[in-house]
Amino acid sequence: MTRIAIIGGGPAGLMAAEAAAGQGAEVHVFEAMPTVGRKLLMAGKSGLNITHAEDRAMFDTRYGTARALLQAALDAFSAQALRDWCQGLGIETFVGSSGRVFPRQMKASPLLRAWLARLGTQGVALHTRHRWVGFEADALVFDTPSGRKVERFDAVVLALGGASWPELGSDAAWVPRLVEMGVPVAPFRPANCGFETGWSTVFAERFAGEPIKAVVATSDAGSLLGEFVVSQWGIEGSLVYAHSAALRDALERDGHAALMLDLAPGRSPERLARDLARQPAKASFANRLRKGAGIDGVKLGLLRELIPDAAGRNPEELAGILKALPLPVVRPGAIERAISVAGGIAWDGVDENFMLTAMPGFFVAGEMLDWEAPTGGYLLTACFATGRMAGRAAAGWVLEGVDEQN
Incomplete structure (x- = not known):
């Protein structure tokens, strides 16, 4: 069976896991923190703004210069598709007076619980306290509570976040590893900040x-x-x-x-x-x-x-x-206090499916990519959409390779 690693257990990573598992892959999610979805839970403390209900043409403009590069992912998983996905988890959403969309319960925890239950039925394996620290030949190396672990996979989705809120897991420690592999990375800058x-x-x-x-x-x-x-x-x-x-x-x-x-x-x-x-x-x-x-x-x-x-x-x-x-x-203000970041993996370093051109078989999603958007649900929507696209593409890339060999 196709084995795919998802490194990072935030919204982009979990969505990549769901998408890859939906293609029949054996999926393993590796998260450095003790639990997954920590940034999602933090975002939901004052009401989880999952997406925005404004007109699609206006919605897409919120991504500025990255709009064309995110378009395919947003077309495949739009704001309405995200609301439908929530409904499929048993989470009803509503549109607030500002056009922002929230779960009826407002909090992120019910959504996350339902989502993890679905991933469990798909056979997705969650490995917490597993920090990715680099490579050993064609394998991934993790620091774990039981010591160093080396794992091999057919494809990998990286969803490690940017550089804001490092205490929740987004510490940008991945940057030097990928730069060393020839991946172009634009410096991170604070976005949605004071x-x-x-x-x-x-x-x-x-x-x-x-x-x-x-x-x-x-x-x-x-x-x-x-x-x-x-x-x-x-x-x-x-x-x-x-x-x-x-x-x-x-x-x-x-x-x-x-x-x-x-x-x-x-x-x-x-x-x-x-x-x-x-x-x-x-x-x-x-x-x-x-x-x-x-x-x-x-x-x-x-x-x-x-x-x-x-x-x-x-x-x-x-x-x-x-x-x-x-x-x-x-x-x-300090990037550690920013809600989100600009900068990340340059768009000329990935193909149309978010695969790293310098590292075939490695896909990226979420805030690792160089894009930014205002608050209002746009950030989460793009994280979900790019995660879904990367997960499906990772599974598809492996299956295409298998077909070519047969």
């Missing part, structure tokens, strides 16, 4: 943890309404993550970047100027901002932090600032 800003000590101590709500943020990624959170070291949250790729790329390209904030969406600069001008001249700056523009609390603190002389500006100038307040960022 940014350091260089707050003053006073501002950080007073406002860390405070959400800045109902603002429009603008960058090269466009203009989006939402909220973000002030941290001790900078900014984070969904609105920042949506702009993270644009801000990161601007920093790399120009050496500087800023998120442009509209602190009073829905009001024109002219109306703001009139409302501010109506405030009594003897009133405090805080009262004038609160009554004339609805700005107080952390928003007022942010204005003072970024524009120290704001209190001395006339109503027209102040209105312009409130509608276009530049928030400079210094650098992305």
Whole structure:
């Protein structure tokens, strides 16, 4: 029987295992951690956003420059196909008000339990605490609780993740091994991440943890309404993550970047100027901002932090600032804290089935490949889709080789 190894027990790896087993292969999943699916469970702590229900044409644009390279995998396993797959596991999904899709139970654990039960019925063998450490001739070498183990397989799917959340297993330790084999790997960079800003000590101590709500943020990624959170070291949250790729790329390209904030969406600069001008001249700056523009609390603190002389500006100038307040960022947050990564195995290093051109019989899936997407279910969808394609291709590659020999 065809023997296939899946190295990595995250969403991409488990989907590759299911797909390969569905082709009749004997499948073994090797996971370095004590349990599989740890990153999936972490993602589900605040509600597992499995995919997104927006129009397919718009959905595909979320993958940016990697869209064409992921297209075949997404065509074969679309967002709707993923929802149908969940239904097949007995997990009902629903579409939230934002278009994001969640399991009815919200958590990842019921889905993972049902999935592992299915893999068990397919005969998939799970080997936890098995860390892949390299090669020995044509075999794979693992460190295990019982010592060093050497295993040979007909094909291998690598689904080892990127470089974010290393404590959950994605530590990028695979990079030097594959580079040594001639596989091109683009450096990992944080994606869907926060940014350091260089707050003053006073501002950080007073406002860390405070959400800045109902603002429009603008960058090269466009203009989006939402909220973000002030941290001790900078900014984070969904609105920042949506702009993270644009801000990161601007920093790399120009050496500087800023998120442009509209602190009073829905009001024109002219109306703001009139409302501010109506405030009594003897009133405090805080009262004038609160009554004339609805700005107080952390928003007022942010204005003072970024524009120290704001209190001395006339109503027209102040209105312009409130509608276009530049928030400079210094650098992305640490990659270990990023939700996901850009970078990974370059696309010219794989064929159309995600097989490594430098290593025939080795396929890759998930965040090992060089692509990125925003939060909203797009990350998981592509991990599932590439895992499924790689698993099916690995089994097919072996079977084709057998047919050619007969």
